[in-house]
Amino acid sequence: MSRPVSAVSQMLERNQALFVGKRLLVCGALEDDYPRQLAELTDSLTVFTTDYCYYLSQQEALGDNILFDHQLGGAPRFDALLLLMPKAKAEAQYLLAMMAPLLEAGADLLLAGENRGGINGADKLLAPYGEKPIKRDSARRSSLYHGELGKPVAPFELEAWFSRYECLAGDTALTVMALPGVFSADGLDLGSQMLLASLPPMTGKLLDFGCGAGVIGSVLAKRNPALAVHMVDINALALESSRRTLAINGVQGKVYASDVYSDVAEKFQHIVSNPPFHAGLKTFYAATETFLEKAPGFLAANGSLTIVANAFLRYQPILDTHFKRTEVIGSDTKFRVYLSKV
Template sequence: MRSTRLSLALETGALALPATGALAVYGPHDADDMAAFDKTRVKAVQGHFPDHRRLSAMGFDMAAEGPVEGASAAVVMLPRSKEQARAMLAEAAASLPHGAPVIVDGFKTDGVEGVLRDLRARLPVTEPISKAHGKTFAFVAGPELADWTAMPREVEGGFRTVPGVFSADGPDRGSVLLAAALPDYLPGYSVDLGAGWGFLSRAVLARKGVKRLDLVEADHAALTCARVNVTDPRARFYWADATEYRADGHADHVICNPPFHAGRDADPALGVAFLRAAAGMLSPEGDLWLVANRHLPYDRALKELFQDVAEIGGDSAFRLTRAARPIRRRR
C-alpha cells in the first residue's frame, strides 16, 4: 500500500515535510494515497473525474489541474505514462520555493525505478524506501527539470494533445476504423461517450444532419484538448464519469470507443458499464456505434441491452458494431 511506504518514510525521519504550509499532492487516487498526510494541509491535483469526485467528497481540497501555488512541499504520485510523470515532477518543482522538498512515490508497475534512475542523472536524490512493490524518495525543488515541462503537441489531422492522455501520439487505430465506418447521415442529437481529445467527435460533426454533440470525458486534460480541437458550436463539453452521465433528453446516437482498464488492471466490466450507460441514454429507436478489441467479452452485454446487434466491420484486432433499439426493462 502506498500509505504504508509514505508513513514509514515520514515516521522514521527518512523524509521530512515542512511544519507549516500547504502540501501539494499530485495524482492521488483514493483515501489510502492520502492517509499519511494532514487533510487540512493538502491541496490535491487529480484530473480523473471519478477519483477527483471521490476525494472531494472526503473533504480534500481538490483541483483538476495544477500547478498548486503557495505550497511549501509537494508529493508526486507517479502515473504509468513516463512523459506525464516527468511533466508532473517538473510542474511540482517549478511551483515550489527553491530548496523545498518534492516527495516521489510510485509502484514498480508504473515505472518508478526508471524515474528514479532519470532523476539521479540530474540531481541529488534521497535513498529510496522500498516497500509494497514500490519506492518513495525525495529531491529538492530547483530548475533542473525545466525541460521536462509538459508541452502541447500537434498530431496527425491537426489535433492537439498533451502527455498522459490516451493515444497522445495520434488517433488510435480503433477510432480511425470507427470514424471511417460512420454513416454519412447522423441526424439529431449524438453523444461521444469517452470522447478523449476529440478525434471521433470531429468525425461525427462532419456528418450531415447533426444538430448537437455532447463530448463526455473523465480525463480533464483530454477534455481541455478537445475544447481546442472541436470548435463547432454544436459541441458541448462535459467533464464527467461516462458510466453515470445522463444525456439531456434521449440521444439519437452514441459513439463510443470505451476504455477497458481501471487504474493499473484490465477491467472489461468498465467497458460493459459504458455500454449500459449508452443504452440508457438512447431514444427507443437510437443506436450505438462501437469499436472495441475483438477479445473483449461484450457480445452478451450487447444482446442483453439492444434488440438489434450487428458487426459492421473492423480488422483482426478491432470489431465495429452497430447496436440499435435499446431494450427497456421494467423496474
C-alpha cells in the same frame, strides 16, 4: 465508500514523518483514501487530480483541498510535493513542470510508485530540478524517492505541452491537439479508424464517450454540420485536448467531465465510443461494462450505440442483454465494430 489501500500507500504509511508539518501538494496516480491521512499530518494539504472519478470519490472528505483540472497555477506556496507516478512518463514530466513553479526553493520532492510503473526512472525525472534523489524506501514492489528542489524553475507554459498532428479519417482531414498521456495523443489508432469508417451520416445529438483527444467527436462534427456533439471523459487532460481539437478544426461541441453517465443529463440519437479498458497498469472493464449496460437509458427512441473494441473482449453478451438488436458492422483480426439499437 472507502477504497482499498494501495501498495504504494502502504509503503508511504511507513514514511509518514516526511509529511509532518509540511505544506504538501499531492498529484499523480491517486487511487485510494490515503490523502485523508495526510491531511491529519500536514500543516496544509492540496490534492490535485486530473481524474474526475477520483475527484468525486474524495470531494466530500477533502472539500476545497482537492482540485480537478488540467492545470494548477499560482505563486509558490508549498514546501513539499508528493507525485504518485502516472502510467505515462510524459504525464509525469508534465505534472512536475506544472508543480515545480508552485514550490518554494529547497522544497522536498517525493516520488512514489510501483516498480513496474516507471518509478525507477525517478533520477532522470528529477534531474532538471535538483541533485540526484535518494531512495527512501522499497516495499510491496513499490519505491519512494526523495529529492530537493535545488535548481531554478522555468514558468509553466501549457501551450508547449500540446502535441499536434494531422490525420485522415476516410476523406475527413483533422488536426489533433493532445496533452501528454491522452489517448490518441500520438496518432489515430486503428480501432478508431475502423469505427469512423463504419459510421453513416448522422443527425440529432451525439455523445462521444471517453473522448480522449477528441478525434471521434471532431470528425463526426466535421462530417455532419447539423450534429450536436457532446464529448465526455474522466481525464481533465483529455477534456482540454478535446476542446483544443474542436477549436483548431473550427467545429463546435460541448465538452465536460463525467464518470460514466454521472454528469450526462440528456438523451441522444447516437452514442459512439472507442471505450477504454485500461486503468493505469491494470486491465479494467467495470466502467465500460457500466457504460454499455446503462446506455439504453440515455438513448432516444430508435437511438443507437456504436462502439469499437478489441476482438478478444466479450462485449457481445452484454450488448445482447441490454439492447434489442446488435450486429457487427466492421471487423478484422484485431477489432470489431458493434452497432446496437434500443
